[in-house]
Amino acid sequence: xxxxxxxxxxxxxxxxxxxxxxxxxxxxxxxxxxxxxxxxxxxxxxxxxxxxxxxxxxxxxxxxxxxxxxxxxxxxxxxxxxxxxxxxxxxxxxxxxxxxxxxxxxxxxxxxxxxxxxxxxxxxxxxxxxxxxxxxxxxxxxxxxxxxxxxxxxxxxxxxxxxxxxxxxxxxxxxxxxxxxxxxxxxxxxxxxxxxxxxxxxxxxxxxxxxxxxxxxxxxxxxxxxxxxxxxxxxxxxxxxxxxxxxxxxxxxxxxxxxxxxxxxxxxxxxxxxxxxxxxxxxxxxxxxxxxxxxxxxxxxxxxxxxxxxxxxxxxxxxxxxxx
Ligand code: BDR
Ligand code: CA
Numbered sequence: 461x462x463x464x465x466x467x468x469x470x471x472x473x474x475x476x477x478x479x480x481x482x483x484x485x486x487x488x489x490x491x492x493x494x495x496x497x498x499x500x501x502x503x504x505x506x507x508x509x510x511x512x513x514x515x516x517x518x519x520x521x522x523x524x525x526x527x528x529x530x531x532x533x534x535x536x537x538x539x540x541x542x543x544x545x546x547x548x549x550x551x552x553x554x555x556x557x558x559x560x561x562x563x564x565x566x567x568x569x570x571x572x573x574x575x576x577x578x579x580x581x582x583x584x585x586x587x588x589x590x591x592x593x594x595x596x597x598x599x600x601x602x603x604x605x606x607x608x609x610x611x612x613x614x615x616x617x618x619x620x621x622x623x624x625x626x627x628x629x630x631x632x633x634x635x636x637x638x639x640x641x642x643x644x645x646x647x648x649x650x651x652x653x654x655x656x657x658x659x660x661x662x663x664x665x666x667x668x669x670x671x672x673x674x675x676x677x678x679x680x681x682x683x684x685x686x687x688x689x690x691x692x693x694x695x696x697x698x699x700x701x702x703x704x705x706x707x708x709x710x711x712x713x714x715x716x717x718x719x720x721x722x723x724x725x726x727x728x729x730x731x732x733x734x735x736x737x738x739x740x741x742x743x744x745x746x747x748x749x750x751x752x753x754x755x756x757x758x759x760x761x762x763x764x765x766x767x768x769x770x771x772x773x774x775x776x777x778x779x780x781x782x783x784x
Contacts, residue, residue, distance in 0.1 A: 469496045469584045470718055475594030476513035477504030477551035478693040483593055483711035488523050489775030490719045498528045499573035501594040503639050504547045505555035507533040513555050515564035521682055522783035531573035531598040535640035550696045557692025561685055577602040581609035589718045593619040593711035595636055600643035603650045610652040619714035621658035621743030623759050633741030634659055641741045645733035654757045657714040661763040665713050666706030675780050682783035716768055723768050726758035
């Protein structure tokens with residue numbers, strides 16, 4: 461589709477596992493916003509596997525024009541990263557539910573992700589929304605290198621954290637924050653306008669086999685891929701969180717809020733991440749900035765589940781039908 465020059469731009473920063481792939485699908489199915497690039501991070505999978513997945517998925521979904529940039533391979537404070545057992549169980553060893561899709565013939569761009577983020581902020585300013593759905597390592601590095609982008613960007617809508625509910629790694633830590641607590645804390649304190657889409661809301665938006673069957677019924681390669689991949693993820697949730705009755709649509713909810721912020725209700729509050737002590741990785745209000753009249757973070761505490769699920773199915777189903 462021809463894109464309008466005035467259209468809002470979006471960058472997805474992904475550790476491309478199952479729900480990250482659904483976030484790509486949601487954005488590609490959203491005609492009101494232009495995906496200008498995907499930056500790769502680590503988490504559900506290693507950096508290179510995530511980049512491979514993003515290239516292959518955008519091809520399969522009929523969007524080989526989407527450029528993919530390689531980000532940093534691990535948290536700044538460490539020198540290596542290993543995929544956790546829980547991540548491999550939930551997303552499969554290849555990140556996309558052990559589903560085999562063709563490798564892309566394309567390569568990632570030569571420009572590093574951190575430089576691409578800075579250039580895009582300079583080019584598009586307030587028209588650009590950045591959506592990280594893995595650890596915040598790339599955006600923290602970009603903010604360290606070019607602090608002025610904090611005020612240039614239109615906003616950062618990220619999936620991560622938990623304010624009113626427990627974490628999913630341990631009682632206080634959510635997975636994306638746990639991978640690089642320092643980076644998330646840096647982001648909260650950077651002055652950038654952030655919207656936190658945490659477990660508070662993403663564990664209210666659930667998908668079941670009933671919906672994935674609709675994708676399978678399309679009979680397209682894209683529909684079959686989305687159904688097979690997501691069924692693997694739903695099956696994992698039957699073991700890890702049987703009380704939910706479906707899988708959490710974490711990353712697509714962040715993408716959806718970037719497209720339409722009215723899907724959630726938010727609490728304005730200046731946040732921090734505990735980086736030391738037994739609660740390392742906890743996302744919590746910053747006592748020292750409690751009375752600051754300027755609140756840089758909005759934490760989503762409510763979500764219009766019905767409207768989101770309807771948008772999710774409508775947009776992704778249409779994309780999977782059109783793809784092939
Ligand atoms: C987050 O962690 C990852 O496993 C998912 O892709 C999502 O971004 C949920 O805690
Ligand atoms: Ca993710």
